[in-house]
Amino acid sequence: MSRSLLLRCYPAYRRNFPLNSQVRLLTSSRGWSSSKNDQKTKNGEWHKASTSWTVCGIALGIISSIIGANNYLKKRDDVSLFPKVLAATALNATSRRKDFNVIADVVEIAAPAVVYIEIKDTRRYDYFSGQPLTASNGSGFIVESDGLILTNAHVVINKPYSTVLVKFADGRTFPGIVEDVDSVSDLATVRISCKNLPTIKLGESSNLRSGEWVVALGSPLALSNTVTAGVVSSTERAANELGLVGRDINYIQTDAAITFGNSGGPLVNLDGEAIGINSMKVTAGISFAIPIDYAKGFLNRNKEKIRRGGQKVSPPPRRYMGITMITITHDILLELRHRSHPVPSHITSGVLVWKVILGSPAHTGGLNPGDIVTEINGKPVKTSTDIYDALKDAGKDISIVIYRGLEKHHITVRPEDPEEN
Incomplete structure (x- = not known):
């Protein structure tokens, strides 16, 4: 490397290499020789200095990289090699379920009082099991804690030589007695000997509005066990519109599916109150329920009969x-x-x-x-x-x-x- 190049690249060394030394190097061989020896000495010193600067530069680079990376990570504390799971925590998912699963809350409130009603024909027996054949089945719901159950009359056909069985979700089964039947309104009550039973609060169908969400609950143990939801299409569908002769009832029309499993069960509002009794399905999306206000009148008449010492009433x-x-x-x-x-x-x-x-x-x-x-x-x-x-x-x-x-x-x-x- 020439001295002029060294002077241009490393100006700090200019005091060790004065410019007039170049003239002496060109005019005197002795001076050249002496300068040559001086150059070797200076070159050795420069190589040592260069090596020292290189080591220092590398060290400073490493330290700077560490400090810079540390500052970067502090500023970007949300950056991670692996994705965070804060947005998928169980707490958030549970919160959303609690906010939007209103139907599940309704079922939790009302379902314990829903029962499965089965009518057994004691004259006919299953060939394989030897048990009486089922003549009819459906749902009902407990309205009094001492064992009074409300259902449809068509579920409880009340035939002679038939027995009524009432089954709970927990597997318990009780024999039932048909206490009262109103064939015109298609309502009936069944009594079982059991105390401290869960009941459903009876709401007011008169306050029901078209467009409200309702839930139709069914038999807890039947194969057709159902929980269906829908909206109220009409709160005053007259019986004559349905061709039901002799019935002075304005039915609740809903698109909640009413099937064989939940016929006789409760139609419940989002407060968990029974506002109707599932009665019939015409076709998909068209189902009808008896308003609970009408059923309250039937229940009051039933209580009055019992108070006066009346016996169970059978249909004609x-x-x-x-x-x-x-x-x-x-x-x-x-x-x-x-x-x-x-x-x-x-x-x-x-x-x-x-x-x-x-x-x-x-x-x-x-x-x-x-x-x-x-x-x-x-x-x-x-x-x-x-x-x-x-x-x-x-x-x-x-x-x-x-x-x-x-x-x-x-x-x-x-x-x-x-x-x-």
């Missing part, structure tokens, strides 16, 4: 067919067709079968849920009253014309006479 004797039905109206036909339920275009009236009891005469004769009855014993069927009238003649088979979808069928049913049981 009638031949047993084993179906639950609803009279078809213009509005119901429109809803059925709107929901893709096939109905022949010429049908303007009749009776819709929405439930068939397993093992009943109707089931044996071939009736299915969804069938539309248009004729019975050669006479046109306009309302459900026409079918009740046909059940008055004892000992006779009933010829029925039905439409199953778009197909016409003729079937024969032999109802059971009360005196034969």
Whole structure:
């Protein structure tokens, strides 16, 4: 490396290499030789200094890197090699569930008072188990802690030689007694011998509004165990709109599914109060419940009968067919067709079968849920009253014309006479 280059690169060494020494180096060989020796000495010193500066530079670089990285991490304390889990903690998830799972809260409040009601026919026994066959089943809910249960009359058919079993969610089973029946309103009460039972608070259906969320609760032990939710479509659906003759009731219409499992169970508001009794389903999205205010009147009349020493009230004797039905109206036909339920275009009236009891005469004769009855014993069927009238003649088979979808069928049913049981 030339001395001029060294002077340009390291100006700090200029005092060791004066500029006039360059002249002496060029004019005197002795001076050149002497300067050459001096250069070697100076070069050695420069190499030592260069090495020292290099070591110091490396050390300073390492220290600076450590200090800089430390300051960076302090400023960016949210940066981590692995993702943080604060947003996925169980606490936050639980909080969201508590905020939005209102239906679960309603079920937790009301479900302990919901029971499964089963009617056993003691004349018929299962071939394999040897147990009496089930003639009917459904739901109910406890309204008094001493064992009073409210349900639908069509669940408790109250046939002779039949027993009533009431089952709880915890597996306990009690024999029940049908205490009162109102066939017109389709309400009934069952009594069991048990104390300190959980009850459902009865709300006020008069305060119910269209658009409110409701929950339909069903049998806790049946295979059709159900908890369904929906909104109230109407709070005053008149009985004549549904073709229910002789009923002075304004039904609650909801899109919460009412099935065989929760028929007779409570329709509950978001406060956990019973505001209706699940009664019937016409088609998907169209279900009806009896307002709890009407049921309160029925319960009060039942208490008055007991206070006066009255006995349990049985429905008037009638031949047993084993179906639950609803009279078809213009509005119901429109809803059925709107929901893709096939109905022949010429049908303007009749009776819709929405439930068939397993093992009943109707089931044996071939009736299915969804069938539309248009004729019975050669006479046109306009309302459900026409079918009740046909059940008055004892000992006779009933010829029925039905439409199953778009197909016409003729079937024969032999109802059971009360005196034969």
